[in-house]
Amino acid sequence: MRFPIRFDTLGAVVMTPLGLGRRHCHVEVRDASVEVRLGWGFIASIPRSSIRSATLLPRTFLSRGAHGWNGRWLVNGAGDGLVTLTIDPPARARVTGIPVHLRELIVSMESPEGLVTALSPVD
Template sequence: MRVQDGTLRVRFGWGFNAEIPLASIKDAKPNHDRVYSWGAHGFRGRWLVNGSSKGIVELTIDPPTQAKVMGVPVTLKTLYVSVTDPDALIAEVSSKA
């Protein structure tokens, strides 16, 4: 995951790929809900992309953008993503939006 040219790029191997304009990230906050699985999975615009149950950040995206899951386009309204430094991601996407 990286921020470049006004876009948050999120990849999880070959299974998930999203390019989210920072201007579309309306909210970024820590999420402390219990997580029982790892990988890339979701439904109806809400997706979890994680390799850990810790350090989850919730990103609210409006207008929704498209991501690809195993090459198939999906709508992305909310993204939950695990990172090693949640505060740094929140600060970076919030300051550049």
């Protein structure tokens, strides 16, 4: 299942000319992995078994893009519609081609509830 990353007007205006617009940004949930892409700016392939939780984050951020440090990253085109993924063991990601570790990922989603449901354990 592919879920588009959410963009507001500010995010679209700033990021689309850089090749980071809606068309290139998504979270794809597969049987064994979850792929997160913000165009060429952020790419991660996370083993499904490493995702410990996916929760709605009821707050907003002013920044847009891919930002983080020490394993905690925010990947967003909007300040709201946020989902937090807790990852253990940490996964690898690339930010502008540079490898980073990923322990927590906050991502803005068009359908945050849909992503949380897709990543919920099946009983």
